[in-house]
Amino acid sequence: MAQHVNITRRTFLSQTITGTALIALHPFSARAGTNQAHLRIMETTDLHVHVFPYDYYADRPSDAVGLARTAAHINNVRAQAHNSILVDNGDLLQGNPMGDYIAYERGMKDGDLHPIIAAMNTIGFDVSTLGNHEFNYGLDFLLKSLNGANFPIVSANVVKEMGRTPLADTTLIKPYVILDREITDGTGQKHPIKIGLIGFVPPQIMTWDRRHLEGNVQVRDIVDTARAYIPEMKEKGADLIIALNHSGISAAKHTEGMENASVPLAELDGIDALVTGHSHLVFPSPAFDGMAGVDAKNGLIHGKPTTMGGFWGSHLGLIDLMIERDGTEWRVVTSTVETRPISERNDEGALVPLVESDTAVVASVAKAHDETLAYVRRAVGKTATPLHSYFALVADDPSVQIVSNAQLWYLNDMLKGTIHDGLPLLSAAAPFKAGGRAGPDYFTDVAPGKVAIKNVADLYLYPNTIRAVRINGAQLKGWLERSAGIFLQVKVGGQDRPLINPDFPSYNFDIIDGVTYKIDVSQPPRFAPKGELMNATATRIIDLAYQGTPVTDNMEFIVATNNYRAGGGGSFPGADGSTIIFEGPDTNRDIIVRYIVEQGTVDPKADNNWTFAPLENTTVLFDTGPNAIKHLNELTSIQVEPAGEGPNGFARFRISL
Structure with missing residues (x-):
């Protein structure tokens, strides 16, 4: 079992809003010796077409969202490391008015480039997988959108023709990819390494998007599919296997067809690291304290380093691996896991940006952004x-x-x-x-x-x-x-x-x-x-x-x-x-x-x-947006009064039942 190093202070300082960066070496970079290397795995997840730091529903800029902001963290991590890989964990194509504009108004003809794919090409993603919302606009739209990607997109459990076992399936897209890379060790020597990445989506897509999928594809269980493919990936030379699991962190016991299967998936031998998503949460986080098999402080599930990078570009998930070459094979020695937010709330509850937008990413979708604004107005x-x-x-x-x-x-x-x-x-x-x-x-x-x-x-x-x-x-x-x-x-x-x-x-x-x-x-x-x-x-x-x-x-x-x-x-x-x-x-x-x-x-x-x-002499508290105060006089079915400030910028109200 690999060790995990708990870093009690932020080892890297992110790019500041003035554009400067203070760079400190991660302990793995400082400690790596001969045949040892520091590998950084960066993750975005549940982007939902959020490239610009903009709320199209409110029609105003937003510091809380945007892949253009997350890109600043990505640039910093790359600048601070000899060895890094950038992956996305799905839910790309749907989720804000830009996605609807492309799907319903502009359309996707052969050769068109979807704006989220254009942004990801600009950043230079290495691999992505499919999320459940990729299927919302139908398979034709999905496949035309994926065609523009300059990086492989994998998903192992969405099947066009189901065979006797997963290995005999004809999958909708390739189930996994093995990247041939060179990795630099602590002495500056370069070595070959094969990094395997396999993707999964919740089987519930067959319910959620039945009208698009029924009769066209089938879906296998996440854990059963992984159990079949991992040995094949090893046989084909994968030194490390990273699971891109568009699925949340929930029950430890595997049940057939479970939606949030990250915990039993991490238990499988052969998987070295996981990136998760789907549930729009952040991991590591105290929100997962006490869950079976989960180390919520250190970002481990069954001892495997795991991250979940929020949603809409809110965080960059980051797994740092110290790996060691043993003969012709690489193994994970130890790891650290963190997430880097693009904004945070100050003591007054106001949202403060921590990074600026990457101008190249903004430029890559500027035309689609302007067209979306005209569409929504x-x-x-x-x-x-x-x-x-x-x-x-x-x-x-x-x-x-x-x-x-x-x-x-x-x-x-x-x-x-x-x-x-x-x-x-x-x-x-x-x-x-x-x-x-x-x-x-x-x-x-x-x-x-x-x-x-x-x-x-x-x-x-x-x-x-x-x-x-x-x-x-x-x-x-x-x-x-x-x-x-x-x-x-x-x-x-x-x-x-x-x-x-x-x-x-x-x-x-x-x-x-x-x-x-x-x-x-x-x-x-x-x-x-x-x-x-x-x-x-x-x-x-x-x-x-x-x-x-x-x-x-x-x-x-x-x-x-x-x-x-x-x-x-x-x-x-x-x-x-x-x-x-x-x-x-x-x-x-x-x-x-x-x-x-x-x-x-x-x-x-x-x-x-x-x-x-009605409950006699009973009051409850309810937290909502601060602008709710303007609408108090519209309420006729309940008695409500202000009750001060709630947490994280919310306003608190008291209701007499």
């Missing part, structure tokens, strides 16, 4: 109501209401004359931008007046397509119980307890419009944050009614939703792919645009169809 209608998400997790909300209104408008027309016509039609929608890990500026905030495409993209972040499911009353209640898991349990009579579970993503907090209900947060949740059943008898949803009539288990409903949810995303009762009765060709976002265009002026005031069940 195009007006499509007006709103008479402020559309914001500051209180979307605690009260019925206009930014979610307009999504439901548009989905109901669309499905009501589409289902006319079908066997489902006449059944109660409901709509499920969730707040996508609601702070959380993305910070206190990550909220929708559209003032009354003109509504542009950028505002619609802000209301609905993902290029999901419309779906409808047919469910019964019991499934409807279960769906809402799953959503209500976002709230921590509150003691009646308790004061100022936190309300929101930080491990529950806001995009899984579905509000179902068309019924009325209350949520009793004094009761335990029925489901865990990831959808696992915890307590089958727990009941938070009370007074559930349709047009004033209590909902019974055998009543039937049509629910408008999206392909992710209807196909099983989030593990919601009644939404596992088997209940789908309508699959539309239109994205939910395009439906919102068309709805606004037809209406001319929209006025989606929240109808308060859901509220909290």
Whole structure:
């Protein structure tokens, strides 16, 4: 087992915002002797088309995002090392309006260069893998986009023709690559080295993008696929094997088809280092303390150095290896792991940049950036109501209401004359931008007046397509119980307890419009944050009614939703792919645009169809964006008052239940 050196101070000083750099040798560079070498593995992950330090939804610069900023760290690491390799861990092509502009407006013809690929070519990536969002725009778009890369892109478990074993598969793209490189040892001597890199994507893409993938590809389990390929990579001469795993860090026990498989993957013999992603977190980090097999302080999983470089270019993941040549083979002696942020918050909560943008990277996408700005600034209608998400997790909300209104408008027309016509039609929608890990500026905030495409993209972040499911009353209640898991349990009579579970993503907090209900947060949740059943008898949803009539288990409903949810995303009762009765060709976002265009002026005031069940003498605390204070007077279903500053730039509010 390789040793791990814990560096208690920052060994390298990143490029400052003035452009100068102070360089100190990493201990491995200083200690490496004959037949020993210091190898640096740099990782980006979950870039989601963020090249410019710019928030297209807010239409303003942002110091929190951008591969152009991450490139400054990359330049520094390269300048400080004889031996380095730069990899990306997937989710490149989708995730902000530039991605949508390229996919839906400009298109990708043969020979076109996607802007994120142009930026990566400029930086000089060595290898990348696929993320789950690469498939959102279809296989033709994906493959045309990848064709422009000056670096290999690998993925071992997405299969065009499945054989008896993974080694007999015909994969969509090459499963792995072995790079022939020269490495310089501590005495300046050069030696040959073969570095193997293999990529993986969550098997759940077959659910999330079924319309693009079903009948075209299949997906194998991550760990089983790796177990098959690693011996072959060794036989072909790989001295080191690095897993590019677009998958998070979760349970230690391997289960077939698991989404976040980094821990059991790291347990396999033959893998020397891992880069991870998908969950938009940072590793090493205290967030992973106490997890089986994980050393969250030193960045090790089952003793293997591992990193996760945040998302949208927020961090550069960095693994430093001391490797030693033993005869004709190389082995890892020891390692260190860190991440380097592009910005940080000061004591006042303000975001401070730590690096400047690389001008060459900015120049490589300047034209696409300007075209994206024109695209997102195009007006499509007006709103008479402020559309914001500051209180979307605690009260019925206009930014979610307009999504439901548009989905109901669309499905009501589409289902006319079908066997489902006449059944109660409901709509499920969730707040996508609601702070959380993305910070206190990550909220929708559209003032009354003109509504542009950028505002619609802000209301609905993902290029999901419309779906409808047919469910019964019991499934409807279960769906809402799953959503209500976002709230921590509150003691009646308790004061100022936190309300929101930080491990529950806001995009899984579905509000179902068309019924009325209350949520009793004094009761335990029925489901865990990831959808696992915890307590089958727990009941938070009370007074559930349709047009004033209590909902019974055998009543039937049509629910408008999206392909992710209807196909099983989030593990919601009644939404596992088997209940789908309508699959539309239109994205939910395009439906919102068309709805606004037809209406001319929209006025989606929240109808308060859901509220909290009253709890006597009970208060809770809720953190949201500082600009929420301007919208307090709009709340009619709950009592809210300011409660001071929250952590990391958030504002804190007190809610009387």
